[in-house]
Amino acid sequence: MQRWKTALILTLLVIASTLLAPADIMAREVETEAESAILVDADTGDILFQKEAEQALPPASMTKMMTEYLVMEAIEDGSISWDTTTEISDYPYSISADPSFSGVGMTQNKDYTVRSLYEAMAINSDNAASIALAELIAGSEGEFVKMMNEKAEELGMEDYKFVNSTGLANSDLSDHVPEGTGADENNLMSAKATATLAYHLVNDYPQALEISGTRTAEFDGQTIQNWNWMIPDMPGYLSDFGYEGVDGLKTGYTEKAGNTFTGTAKQGEQRLISVVMKTDSREARFRETAKLFDYGFDQFETKELFAAGHQKKGESSVPVSKGKEDNVSVETGKALSAMVKQGEEDSYSLEYSLKEEELTAPVESGQKVGEAKLVYEGEGKKANLIEGGAPSVPLVTTTGVEKSNWFMLTLGNVGNFFGNMFTGAVDTVKSWF
Structure with missing residues (x-):
């Protein structure tokens, strides 16, 4: 009986302390198994959570967000349009023909529109499409890489290095290593740098979300599927990973990078951007992202402060x-x-x-x-x-102030003159004593 009473008292004390705890103590924190992660407010750029967020790691195909940004910018300045066409050169074709790389399968001697290549890149993470777009915009991937690094600096990114347009390791590119980069180099971005890039892509070019949030698309007579399983209502068992409001942004995987993911979700008026790097599996990158989103949407609210x-x-x-x-x-x-x-x-x-x-x-x-x-x-x-x-x-x-008339300005200047003269005289007399 005594044990029962003791247990009851302890239970009541726990309940009471929970009910009386202030909101900031009750607020749930978040933990993630990702090696590096960050969560930000997509509207203001405020960082809501970070873990080793300045550690530069291989981003894998999250690299393609910079390629996406530069394509959008080229469309905006009129250098190309969505309907501009290009053919696939030997280099991207060799990548497309290699079954070890993700890809939709490209054909040479055929015109592809910028729109179709962009969709293949953003939805299905196609490497050949990324290279083809880089060559179209800059003439070569080497010149495009220069543009990538220059734009990263312009956007205020830190802890980054771009060596190709895809996120593959340069060692995978055989004889096509972009000029000015090393054969053993990898792209590098920290979670913070990746979130900065995503922040600018989402805010500068919202149309990117219309494409990155697409579940499936038609490409060259075939249906391609998005690797982002968090988009709601994905087919089959993938729907288990769906998360309300997710409409982007970019997955990635290489052996060195592990499984990475930059996600974004909007619920009501709140949009969040998250980055998780070096998770153990495809499923893990989405589970860890869901933890961050739960934390952000549950513990934060957009409020008018002033x-x-x-x-x-x-x-x-x-x-x-x-x-x-x-x-x-x-x-x-x-x-x-x-x-x-x-x-x-x-x-x-x-x-x-x-x-x-x-x-x-x-x-x-x-x-x-x-x-x-x-x-x-x-x-x-x-x-x-x-x-x-x-x-x-x-x-x-709050109101306007008219300019004073010339007479009042003159009086003011005269007053200032004699005032200054009087002050000078007083200072001189003081110096005598």
């Missing part, structure tokens, strides 16, 4: 020179929102960054005078994919 028109106490005005008023009030031009973890709603403040410390009249109502940036004041430091990339909105004036 409304449009918010004025920061003690910094609600900016001085104005040569105006009928000496100051003008300022406020946030738009609402500021962020993906906030449970229990941390009050852990944010605003930081103003002014273009000029003093405005010169005339000043218009609604004139942008700087930025209001969100600052996290909770435990630790809230990191962002982009340096200085914390969410921000324009800081604008």
